[in-house]
Amino acid sequence: EDQVTQSPEALRLQEGESSSLNCSYTVSGLRGLFWYRQDPGKGPEFLFTLYSAGEEKEKERLKATLTKKESFLHITAPKPEDSATYLCAANSGNTPLVFGKGTRLSVIA
């Protein structure tokens, strides 16, 4: 059974304090690893798709990386507006995305 596990469940950072969120996956034949950001009371906002180990993608203060077993979302010098829940999801082809439970990030000014 495909599984996605995110850690930590919650993370509290001071503004400017860089850190990483982890997404471990057990998916047979990974076709895509996705990162989303979700603000309270809103739908997830697409951030990145990673397709193969070694791939990296960046957007502003965020960088996503992928290995054969896990993905990391690196946050460099975060700001309070980066506070949100970050969701990771994996796909193994013609099956629905499997989501992790998310990491709730709080960035304190």
Place this chain on the structure above:
Amino acid sequence: GAVVSQHPSWVICKSGTSVKIECRSLDFQATTMFWYRQFPKQSLMLMATSNEGSKATYEQGVEKDKFLINHASLTLSTLTVTSAHPEDSSFYICSASPLFLESSYNEQFFGPGTRLTVL
């Protein structure tokens, strides 16, 4: 690009009534749309996969007769919660995958969600 809208954004109804939620892809066509449910501080739970022109595929434990899904066109899917009860109160979110992608199960773009409260 890749914008998905939902209507209404919130709804309050009495127990026993039915509620319809619309999901539209505004700037792309989607043969497949997905309906999720999310409880507070929990992740997304897939309810069903909606395919244009055919019956929806429901996840295990989701009642087909209670959550009616219609995918009338390549840009519109609707979820009707029939005979709603307080336990159906939740945040309902749809997503859609652009037609041009190789697989409908790849990148999905989500709507803003609909908050349903059943009194």
